[in-house]
Amino acid sequence: MTSLDPERPSGGAQPTETAASPAAPKGASGDPSPSSEARAAAREAASAARLLGRQLGILARSGGRGALRRAGIAAEALARGSAGLRDRVRRGRARTGGPTASSGWRERLGSKPWRAAILAVIGLPVLLVGGLVAYSAATLPPLGGVAPESGQRALTVEADDGRVFATRGAFQGERLTAVDLPPHLAQAVIAIEDRRFHDHWGIDPRGMARALWRNAVGGGIREGGSTITQQYVRLTSLTQEKSLRRKIQEALLAFRAEARMSKDEILLGYLNTAYFGAGAYGIDAAARRYFGKGAKALTLPEAAMLAGLVRAPSQLAPTRNFGGAKERADVVLQAMVETGAISAAQSDEARAQTVTLRTPPETPPGTNYFLDMVAADAKRLADTSGDVTVRTTLNLDLQSLAEGVVARRLEGEGAKKRVGQAALVALAKDGAILALVGGRDYEDSQFNRAIQAKRQAGSLFKLFVYLAAFEKGFTPESVLVDRPIQIGDWEPQNATGRFRGAVPLRTAFAQSINTIAAQLADEVGIPAVIETTRRLGVQSDLPEVPSLALGSAEVTLLEMTRAYAGVLASAAPVETYAVHAIRGAGPKPLHLRGPPTSWTVLSTASRAMMLDALQAVVDGGTGKGARVPGLAVGGKTGTTQEYRDAWFVGVTPDMVVGVWVGNDDNTPMAKVSGGDLPAGIFRDFVQRAGAQMASRRKRPSAARAEPVPTVAVQEAPPSGAELRGVPEVIDTGTLAIRGRTIRLLGVEGEPGASARRLARYLRRREVVCLPAAGEPDGAAQRCRIDGDDLASLILAAGGARATADAPADLLAAEEQARSERAGLWRRGR
Numbered sequence: 123m124t125s126l127d128p129e130r131p132s133g134g135a136q137p138t139e140t141a142a143s144p145a146a147p148k149g150a151s152g153d154p155s156p157s158s159e160a161r162a163a164a165r166e167a168a169s170a171a172r173l174l175g176r177q178l179g180i181l182a183r184s185g186g187r188g189a190l191r192r193a194g195i196a197a198e199a200l201a202r203g204s205a206g207l208r209d210r211v212r213r214g215r216a217r218t219g220g221p222t223a224s225s226g227w228r229e230r231l232g233s234k235p236w237r238a239a240i241l242a243v244i245g246l247p248v249l250l251v252g253g254l255v256a257y258s259a260a261t262l263p264p265l266g267g268v269a270p271e272s273g274q275r276a277l278t279v280e281a282d283d284g285r286v287f288a289t290r291g292a293f294q295g296e297r298l299t300a301v302d303l304p305p306h307l308a309q310a311v312i313a314i315e316d317r318r319f320h321d322h323w324g325i326d327p328r329g330m331a332r333a334l335w336r337n338a339v340g341g342g343i344r345e346g347g348s349t350i351t352q353q354y355v356r357l358t359s360l361t362q363e364k365s366l367r368r369k370i371q372e373a374l375l376a377f378r379a380e381a382r383m384s385k386d387e388i389l390l391g392y393l394n395t396a397y398f399g400a401g402a403y404g405i406d407a408a409a410r411r412y413f414g415k416g417a418k419a420l421t422l423p424e425a426a427m428l429a430g431l432v433r434a435p436s437q438l439a440p441t442r443n444f445g446g447a448k449e450r451a452d453v454v455l456q457a458m459v460e461t462g463a464i465s466a467a468q469s470d471e472a473r474a475q476t477v478t479l480r481t482p483p484e485t486p487p488g489t490n491y492f493l494d495m496v497a498a499d500a501k502r503l504a505d506t507s508g509d510v511t512v513r514t515t516l517n518l519d520l521q522s523l524a525e526g527v528v529a530r531r532l533e534g535e536g537a538k539k540r541v542g543q544a545a546l547v548a549l550a551k552d553g554a555i556l557a558l559v560g561g562r563d564y565e566d567s568q569f570n571r572a573i574q575a576k577r578q579a580g581s582l583f584k585l586f587v588y589l590a591a592f593e594k595g596f597t598p599e600s601v602l603v604d605r606p607i608q609i610g611d612w613e614p615q616n617a618t619g620r621f622r623g624a625v626p627l628r629t630a631f632a633q634s635i636n637t638i639a640a641q642l643a644d645e646v647g648i649p650a651v652i653e654t655t656r657r658l659g660v661q662s663d664l665p666e667v668p669s670l671a672l673g674s675a676e677v678t679l680l681e682m683t684r685a686y687a688g689v690l691a692s693a694a695p696v697e698t699y700a701v702h703a704i705r706g707a708g709p710k711p712l713h714l715r716g717p718p719t720s721w722t723v724l725s726t727a728s729r730a731m732m733l734d735a736l737q738a739v740v741d742g743g744t745g746k747g748a749r750v751p752g753l754a755v756g757g758k759t760g761t762t763q764e765y766r767d768a769w770f771v772g773v774t775p776d777m778v779v780g781v782w783v784g785n786d787d788n789t790p791m792a793k794v795s796g797g798d799l800p801a802g803i804f805r806d807f808v809q810r811a812g813a814q815m816a817s818r819r820k821r822p823s824a825a826r827a828e829p830v831p832t833v834a835v836q837e838a839p840p841s842g843a844e845l846r847g848v849p850e851v852i853d854t855g856t857l858a859i860r861g862r863t864i865r866l867l868g869v870e871g872e873p874g875a876s877a878r879r880l881a882r883y884l885r886r887r888e889v890v891c892l893p894a895a896g897e898p899d900g901a902a903q904r905c906r907i908d909g910d911d912l913a914s915l916i917l918a919a920g921g922a923r924a925t926a927d928a929p930a931d932l933l934a935a936e937e938q939a940r941s942e943r944a945g946l947w948r949r950g951r
Contacts, residue, residue: 280514282554295403295416302416312461360372394406422468487564500704504704512705527546534945544803553697554700578673581634585758592732593728598738602642603625607641614671684696736756737756745770750805757770766790768782768799854873854922855871867928869925
């Protein structure tokens with residue numbers, strides 16, 4: 123009979139079938155059958171699934187990502203489910219008395235193990251990719267959840283005469299709407315960035331294939347494969363991480379953006395957030411930064427140039443690479459022709475139009491020390507949002523002069539005397555910073571040695587000792603005895619190792635006699651010296667010890683120069699400042715410098731005696747190297763132990779100039795004293811500064827919200843016209859400016875190290891060249907940089923030889939370099 127109970131076998135064959143069932147899978151020799159191997163493979167697959175689940179769980183715990191943890195749990199559940207499925211299959215086979223039809227594939231795999239291996243090789247990557255896609259989707263950020271990095275607010279920086287010489291920060295402009303967007307601008311961006319923008323759904327496989335082909339044919343990356351939608355979500359929703367997960371998320375977010383936003387919204391969002399170089403974020407900011415107009419007013423060639431920037435904004439920014447930006451604009455115009463946006467005739471007409479930049483020149487590298495200080499001051503004085511224009515105290519002509527003098531002295535005399543660094547500060551009598559050099563090369567080191575480095579002042583500190591003594595009744599004619607002395611445990615020594623006996627204070631100050639300064643400080647008291655130092659504006663820590671009289675305290679160059687300015691101005695403390703005014707978008711200045719809040723007027727008699735002593739230093743004392751014919755100069759030298767620091771601070775009727783030289787690692791120099799290299803730098807600077815100050819432009823009102831002056835940069839003009847631009851150095855007598863080779867009149871160029879030094883000096887600075895008189899077809903040119911003749915600067919620094927037919931002024935510059943053994947002349951050539 124047939125039983126109705128499914129668990130009960132039918133008929134009388136039960137004992138035979140039950141006995142035979144366990145032996146059915148085995149052969150005569152007892153080897154495992156194919157079905158047994160299949161079951162083993164299934165067990166291994168289940169074990170692998172469990173292992174994958176555990177690994178994903180570990181990743182989830184280490185990364186702290188809940189979504190990955192859930193994926194690990196799901197994988198473990200999958201492993202348990204597969205194991206249960208295997209058991210159910212086994213029980214079903216047992217009920218039916220043998221292998222089922224569904225186990226055929228296991229038998230086939232068991233009979234040929236290489237098939238299982240192939241399946242594992244193919245399946246495991248698919249499983250991993252699928253897991254990564256699932257993880258990327260589970261951790262997908264919200265659309266528009268990341269604000270683009272725009273950096274600090276934009277600063278437009280003007281010199282004291284109103285000339286714009288630098289910009290810093292990020293220009294934002296206005297956010298465009300669909301009404302504001304010119305059709306040719308949208309067409310230009312779509313043509314060069316994503317031709318099938320209106321046809322795809324976020325990702326364009328055809329565009330990716332086309333980009334790969336053109337890049338392969340062109341031998342480099344000429345075209346990208348990302349769509350505008352992908353670039354938009356990358357800017358607004360993702361970080362800059364470079365990983366496969368981010369690319370997957372980029373694709374997923376592109377699909378989401380296409381589903382939620384219109385094409386016009388995506389395009390506008392992209393244009394309002396993309397970076398266009400030179401600190402400009404957004405198309406309107408770029409239009410204002412480069413062309414001085416809003417995006418709505420862009421012409422076709424201007425729109426093509428901006429559209430070409432987004433692929434490589436830093437390399438193609440027209441302020442740095444006008445030729446490259448123009449070439450890229452031509453590529454954009456050709457792409458517009460190919461897409462039917464414009465005709466070939468319109469493209470030719472646009473190419474023929476002159477594109478004129480309305481933008482400040484590149485920041486002179488040497489002014490960056492000053493700009494760092496200005497940026498901090500602008501934030502402190504007007505900490506508001508929005509772009510601002512800052513009128514500073516910097517005299518560009520004096521700044522260029524200071525940089526040149528310091529560089530020439532360090533490369534010449536400094537190299538022989540183991541001097542690695544120098545700093546210079548020039549102040550007006552009211553404390554305005556006219557020039558500031560914070561080090562040898564800003565790009566090598568941004569540490570500002572003029573305002574940040576604290577070094578021992580040496581004898582430079584004696585100013586405060588003598589001024590305190592004059593205020594206590596001493597005079598320059600008062601006599602003290604230069605002799606061995608001991609104050610407590612301290613026994614000061616003179617630099618010469620000798621003693622002079624009875625000496626007037628004027629002579630003692632001029633010759634920097636240490637024992638006299640120590641006696642004076644002991645007589646008036648160290649507290650009185652400290653009080654005088656504080657009144658003159660020194661804010662550094664001042665230890666109340668006898669050795670303070672000889673400059674054992676560490677101070678900065680700026681505060682020491684400020685103190686000497688207080689003596690010149692007869693009022694203390696002189697408040698140094700770098701900012702005249704700050705203007706925003708409105709007509710009213712955000713900040714306008716007023717008169718000093720408070721000061722102490724120095725005694726007329728003590729001030730006169732101090733100025734007399736300072737002049738004695740230069741006339742016949744340790745500062746003779748600072749003498750300038752025809753100019754009244756006073757000053758004081760300072761040298762620290764083992765020649766680790768050398769100082770000179772000098773005063774003229776118009777300004778105060780402080781100079782420090784030394785090494786960052788505090789290693790000794792080769793017997794460099796304050797009357798040596800620092801005094802020479804002071805003299806070189808002041809000699810030419812007088813003429814610069816006399817011919818300086820009248821400074822416009824800082825209070826008025828004047829429009830920002832701009833510099834027009836055009837394509838290379840004809841050979842007979844003025845040519846300006848940032849040059850490339852071929853040798854010290856030959857430059858390349860916007861594709862034209864310029865030979866400097868009267869200069870026999872030097873290659874190699876001299877050319878590299880010139881390139882560093884000219885880095886990103888604009889040069890203006892004109893054909894020299896009498897030269898056929900402009901064969902040789904006279905070029906100027908910041909008002910100075912470039913050929914004269916090169917020859918005076920020993921960077922080249924003068925030709926036999928060079929003008930007299932250039933021959934004189936070469937003779938100066940010969941006499942100073944500067945540059946190539948120090949090699950005895």
